[in-house]
Amino acid sequence: MNADKLKMIENIPELVSDISSLPVVASRILHLIADDTSSLEELKKVISLDQSFSSRVLRIANSAFYRRGRSIDDVTAAIMRIGFTTLKALVFATSLRDLCQMSNSTDRLLWEHNTAVSIGSTVIADETNLIAPGETLSYGLLHDIGKVLINIAMRNKYAEVVRMVKEQNISFLEAEDKLFGFNHCDVGEYVANRWNLPEHLTFIIANHHGKDLLKTIDDSGLKKIMFIVKASDHLCSTLEIGMSVAYGNSLSDEEWKFLKLSGPKKLEKVSKRIEEEYPQHKDFVMGVGN
Amino acid sequence: METTVPQEILYRYLAKKAVQDLRNREDIDIEMICYLNTSPLINYCRLEIKGGDKEWLKEIAASKEKPLVLRQFALSLIRQLKDQNDVKDFLYNLWKTSAEYEIKIEVLWNLLTYDDLSKELYNDIRQNFTVAEWDKWLPLIVEKLGGEDKEKGQVKELMNKFFDL
Numbered sequence: 001m002n003a004d005k006l007k008m009i010e011n012i013p014e015l016v017s018d019i020s021s022l023p024v025v026a027s028r029i030l031h032l033i034a035d036d037t038s039s040l041e042e043l044k045k046v047i048s049l050d051q052s053f054s055s056r057v058l059r060i061a062n063s064a065f066y067r068r069g070r071s072i073d074d075v076t077a078a079i080m081r082i083g084f085t086t087l088k089a090l091v092f093a094t095s096l097r098d099l100c101q102m103s104n105s106t107d108r109l110l111w112e113h114n115t116a117v118s119i120g121s122t123v124i125a126d127e128t129n130l131i132a133p134g135e136t137l138s139y140g141l142l143h144d145i146g147k148v149l150i151n152i153a154m155r156n157k158y159a160e161v162v163r164m165v166k167e168q169n170i171s172f173l174e175a176e177d178k179l180f181g182f183n184h185c186d187v188g189e190y191v192a193n194r195w196n197l198p199e200h201l202t203f204i205i206a207n208h209h210g211k212d213l214l215k216t217i218d219d220s221g222l223k224k225i226m227f228i229v230k231a232s233d234h235l236c237s238t239l240e241i242g243m244s245v246a247y248g249n250s251l252s253d254e255e256w257k258f259l260k261l262s263g264p265k266k267l268e269k270v271s272k273r274i275e276e277e278y279p280q281h282k283d284f285v286m287g288v289g290n
Numbered sequence: 291m292e293t294t295v296p297q298e299i300l301y302r303y304l305a306k307k308a309v310q311d312l313r314n315r316e317d318i319d320i321e322m323i324c325y326l327n328t329s330p331l332i333n334y335c336r337l338e339i340k341g342g343d344k345e346w347l348k349e350i351a352a353s354k355e356k357p358l359v360l361r362q363f364a365l366s367l368i369r370q371l372k373d374q375n376d377v378k379d380f381l382y383n384l385w386k387t388s389a390e391y392e393i394k395i396e397v398l399w400n401l402l403t404y405d406d407l408s409k410e411l412y413n414d415i416r417q418n419f420t421v422a423e424w425d426k427w428l429p430l431i432v433e434k435l436g437g438e439d440k441e442k443g444q445v446k447e448l449m450n451k452f453f454d455l
Contacts (some may be wrong), residue, residue, distance in 0.1 A: 017454070018453050023412070033435070056452070060448060065447075083441070086437065086448070089435050090448060097453070100413050
């Protein structure tokens, strides 16, 4: 990122503040914690599939307060590091605060898209056997964290980005660059560094719209995760889940081949699974009917 | 010959005895109540609660004269009867009228078992757990979740550091 962009991002006052969860997710978390009959697994599942709680938990687990040894990109490992009682108390208290946060349709669409990409990534990982499905969850969930942050910090202006994307048929990156002078990848990278998120996660947040990634990424594990997230991002947009407007991030033939998803039948199977699994997970996190 | 009584039998006996004593308006040692109000014993105690117990449970929970831990225990027990409409009304009313966080948190825990809470109530919950008073309620939440004293300080520090509370 160049110095001018960095300076602009540093001058956004609310940018590195906390990301609130949607009120409906906050109330679901409160219910789960207070309910003696709910299991720890249920709570972990909601935290793992919510961009706000996941980013909070990863941020704390990777902070100087807790960080020992390697950095963590997985919510379950983060929970182990923080401890379940402390985590529940933190999640409960932040949920109380999130209960009546103002949220708009853009918040909801971003949440839906990021959750769907997360689910889609696990489906692709499972279908291709490239990596363990659980490893991709937080990557899918947080790849567009920059959009979420810009939308929080510049609420009215982000609606303008969405309008430009729809009306001018341009990508989010172009619209954001035109309007702000920086884009969601720049903001995501800046915040991921501030939050000490792991190197691979930060790379994906910063570069998921990058060119020639097949050639430029050397680390084979990172390459697999990157293309799984990109493919999921593309498929979820095609399936019109969440932000499903003019999307210019399709994969090349070579990239689909790398994922072993070059045939239409395989893609159809993956798309069908995402369509089936996403609503179930969404209902679980938000409660049925929300 | 030394024999060991299975823990479950002990738990059941303790729970039955405690609930019976409360029904008979007999005093129970405060330390014992604290113990009974922890998992898994509280679950055994709740199983002893019958529909006819709700009036004395409500009376204890709403009383300002009774010891706080006894009132908290009564509120834990009344959860067993949560599906009765007047219990829900009682909890709503106690939520509105109680001023102590110790009681409010117990009532909140019960209210959160209902799926149909109104937006107004959620708003009211949020207004009651404000940043200005977090020093009072946050340690109680940690305690309610089974946290130790060390964790109370730790959670406060983390909330302060990461979430501006």
